[in-house]
Amino acid sequence: MLKRIALSLVTLWLLSVLVFAGGRMLPGDVGRAMLGPFADQQAVDLLNKELGTDQPLVVQYGQWIGGILQGDLGRSYAYRAPVSQFLGTAALNSAKLAGVVFLIVVPLGIAGGVIAALNRGRLPDRLITITGVTATVVPEFVSGIVLILIFGVWLRWLPISATWPSGAGFFTQIYHLILPAIPLVLVLFGYIARMARAGTIEALDSEYTRTAILKGLTYPQVIWRHVLRNALLPTISVVATQTVYLIGGLVVIEIIFRYQGIGSLIYTAANKKDFPMLQAGVLVVGALFMIATTIADLLQASLNPRIRFGSTTS
């Protein structure tokens, strides 16, 4: 278990190097990129000095990572203010949207997968599988726009902007988040249903299920006590790994629905060439993913005695 955490830390460090290198692959210098090709060289030098971008890359990386370890994510070039100020609100907004998505998709995906498995090879199975496969591969901006068209413009059932009026209550906020959540639900449903289906089928085919049936348990007892308990373990890790996808999807959804989350923050930072904001945003996304998968692994290990008492290497 300790080894798992140590490996995650190594990966996290590598991630920070990748993100830093990715942000600084910039040909030329940061000051020049911000001020444009016609700016005065002195102004460029001054800006570089002010931003600290005249130092060697290794020093810059050291300062950046050192700051982050002390909770300082850097200062935004575009807003001339600490990045953390913006990142906090944005992350909270994205977390609300992601929360609505998971709240809908996890029960739906698991139910879909289990129903498909219990009807293996028959019509419900094929319908769920085909729906899952099809919905998973359509880009969110395509389904998002079709949904806006149907439910926002034609039927006028749901608001087409995710931003609620200021001071709106909990339910108004949820109401505004339903339409943006659906495209992400569509993409995630297929994965979760597929894993839940595979897990359930494996459990149904196992010796212990046969034993449970043979010792005279009723069908619902077999399903609830023996099949589902074992089937849903792998689904936990899928839900965790899908957070990375979810955050990628948030970028597009937050743009379409004009929502101030971490996705639109990264997008705006990219458009403004605001590297500290961009790097901090990307690093937070990567770190969130690493934390989510590590927790999922540990959770899975603690729920599964075979892993808990065996080797914990990945």
Next chain:
Amino acid sequence: MSEAAIPTPAAGDLPPSAWRDFRHGLKRVMKSGAFLIGFVIVGFWIFCAIFGPSIVPHDPFADDMLNSLMPPDSVHWFGTDQLGRDVFSRVIAGARDILTVAPLATLISTVLGTALGLTMGYFGGWVDEILSRLVDAVLALPTVIVALLALTALGTSIVTVLFVIGFSYAPIIARTVRAAVLAERNLDYVAAAELRRENRLYIMFVEILPNVLPPILVESTVRLGYSIFTVATLSFIGFGIQPPSPDWGLSISSNYGLIAGGYWWTVLFDGLAIASLVIGVNLMADGIASALDD
């Protein structure tokens, strides 16, 4: 979905049988309904990508401001956009760019990923350990976000898009290849080649590679679907294919502000085109995977 799709070669299988299975599998692939439907859809779009610009009824680039935002009628089957360009012609011609960029990106990721996976699986030990950590680090970031970072730093260009997608998907292919190589690694033919003191590169690429091609084929078809997904998304947010291309994602991006005004035809047909292409590719991938899996 990728993990579930990988056929695992049975231990002790002789290498030629993998190919016999494969050829046998291909026959079954052609009989699979899902594959055929996907093949027809993708075939249609490939045809449009090659011949589209020369067979469409109107010039996809010709502005006609007097007839802008006209709803579909008998002249403009899918209506016209803000600049009066014919949407039908643009949808047909729009297949070309995405069907050039996405397959090239997939090719890059397949080549890189296969080389990486062969190295990890064959050498094992600390080489595998280090490369695995690197793979994990890359996989921790959504492709769209990696692309935003790289495209901001390097400037928007198609070459950058190609390599960003290539690098982002290589680790996933590497994992698949690594798993397949691990299953081959201890078979007798590898040991025999080692006893003959063959070059390691020779063993990896000439002895092992041909036997792990089926899972690579499945994985790269799946990746093609994702590449289309990602290229379309990047074009939509302005970091992919650039104007004046009739690309679908790009068209949706420049017209979706109009849908509240009821100009649905400027985005709906492009959306359906993207959806049908990715669904088609994935139906093919599913057909191949299940035929090789049985």
